[in-house]
Every structure is written in structure tokens, then in C-alpha cells.
Amino acid sequence: MKLPKGDVNDEDVNDDDFAEAFAERLRDAMGAVPQAVVAKRSRISTSAFSRLFQGREPGLFKAARIAKALDVSLEWLATGSGKPNGGASGFVEIPLLDVQLAAGAGAISDLAQQIGVVPMDRTMLRAMGRNSADGLRFVESAGDSMEPLISDGARVLVDTNDTRFREGVFAFRFGDELRIKRLRRLGLDGVEVISDNPHYEPEVISGQDLAEHFAILGRALGGFNFY
Structure with missing residues (x-):
């Protein structure tokens, strides 16, 4: 070509x-x-x-x-001709899933049905270091354990393509619970689950529970209140 x-x-x-x-x-x-x-x-x-x-x-x-x-x-x-986005709308549509992530003691929910879309300005997307909405999903948070980072009822933007485990805020599954917390590795066989709200004590997942019942769903990029 x-x-x-x-x-x-x-x-x-x-x-x-x-x-x-x-x-x-x-x-x-x-x-x-x-x-x-x-x-x-x-x-x-x-x-x-x-x-x-x-x-x-x-x-x-x-x-x-x-x-x-x-x-x-x-x-x-x-x-090099034209515009990078082809002159299309300045917004991308990100799927909204009918999944509630617990930012508290944990919530039981089925994965995962799309119930709508959330428009996001391309400028905001690029400010987060993203040039594509591929893998991005909005889910709803419940609970106050991640405040002030993520408020109760906020819609959390999750990058489902980013499941590499390292320290940070992630959506994850533990058994039948879908949760969003700050994670920190403890050696080779443990994960510390940390709430940003100091009223909640850290938890530890390790051993067989970690191997069989824990899975990262994606990295949380932030919570948004659309009201």
C-alpha cells in the first residue's frame, strides 16, 4: 500500500x-x-x-x-488527511452492565448483562491514556468503603482488558461476591484487600481461597456520578 x-x-x-x-x-x-x-x-x-x-x-x-x-x-x-476521529462525534459509547460491585462488605450478582451505554468525551478518554474504548465497561458501585475515591452509587469505569495483578484498585470476584477494592500482593500466596475509607479494616485472601475463588475482572479507572 x-x-x-x-x-x-x-x-x-x-x-x-x-x-x-x-x-x-x-x-x-x-x-x-x-x-x-x-x-x-x-x-x-x-x-x-x-x-x-x-x-x-x-x-x-x-x-x-x-x-x-x-x-x-x-x-x-x-x-495524514482528515481528522484522527474522522470528524465523527466527539463521544464514544461505553457499555453499562447490570452488575453491582460492592465497595463495602460484598454483594452477590450475576455476571453480566448490558443494560445501556454511557457516552464519554474522547478528550476525557485520551486524558486517561486511552485512544480506544475497547474493553471499557461501566458498572455501579454500592457502599462507602472506597470513599472518597468512589462514592456510593457511582458508576465505576473498569478496564476489563487490564487484569494483570499489581497494586492498585481493581474490580474482582471472590466466590460469588463482586467487589471493588485496593489490592496489594502479600508474598506469593496472599492478597491484602484494602478500603480507602479508614472505618473498614483490611482483609487478607490467601492459600486455597486465592487459588480457587479469586479472579480479577479489571482495573478500576475511577468513579463517576452522572447526576
Whole structure:
């Protein structure tokens, strides 16, 4: 695929210029999203994706899959013409799930039915280091144990693609309970479950309970009150 950048003519642009310009726009579109994540979303091997940053042309179908994964205009990504979002609405729609995450003692709920969508400004999305709404879900929080970070009844934005365990605030399942708490690893066989509200004591999940009944559902990016 030999496509010009901007309004210049094909004869004025060589393959190296095109590949370099494509790589630059790709970096801009990715922001803080790791290469491996975008490669997986685009169904491209990590080695092939890495070569795009080394001057390799993507080909039309790869470029289209990358543009879809990053929620940007294919025309802009491939040529530099137009706008990154294709002049579309400045909002993306994020699924709202009928799941209540307990920010207290725990709530029992079934996973997970979509009951609507929540519009989010693309500017806000990019401020969180995201160029795509892929994997993002809104769920409702119940309880005050994570206040002031997440208030009772807030809708919590969860990145379901981010399940790598490290210290931070996560939505997780423990048995039949769906919860949102701050997690901290305790050695190789334990997790400390911490509430931001000091009135709640920390808990520890370890051993067989951790191995068989604990699963991270996604990283919590914040709570939002839409009223």
C-alpha cells in the first residue's frame, strides 16, 4: 500500500517517507497503550507490529485493523488527511452492565448483562491514556468503603482488558461476591484487600481461597456520578 501523506502527490513521496509518517501517526494514536496490547487487538503478531515502527509498510488490511483497534480514522492513520476521529462525534459509547460491585462488605450478582451505554468525551478518554474504548465497561458501585475515591452509587469505569495483578484498585470476584477494592500482593500466596475509607479494616485472601475463588475482572479507572 503506497499512500501519500496529506495532499502531496504520489511521485513526491517514497516508501520510506510514507512508512516513517505512518509510524509517527501510529505512535500518536497509541499514546500510552503498549504495542503488545494494540497488536493483540489488531490481530497482528507482536513482531510484525514492532516492524511498523522500523519502517515497514502495514498493508491495507493491517492498517484497517489497527485503525479499528485504536478507534481512529483509517484515512488519517494511512495518509495524514482528515481528522484522527474522522470528524465523527466527539463521544464514544461505553457499555453499562447490570452488575453491582460492592465497595463495602460484598454483594452477590450475576455476571453480566448490558443494560445501556454511557457516552464519554474522547478528550476525557485520551486524558486517561486511552485512544480506544475497547474493553471499557461501566458498572455501579454500592457502599462507602472506597470513599472518597468512589462514592456510593457511582458508576465505576473498569478496564476489563487490564487484569494483570499489581497494586492498585481493581474490580474482582471472590466466590460469588463482586467487589471493588485496593489490592496489594502479600508474598506469593496472599492478597491484602484494602478500603480507602479508614472505618473498614483490611482483609487478607490467601492459600486455597486465592487459588480457587479469586479472579480479577479489571482495573478500576475511577468513579463517576452522572447526576
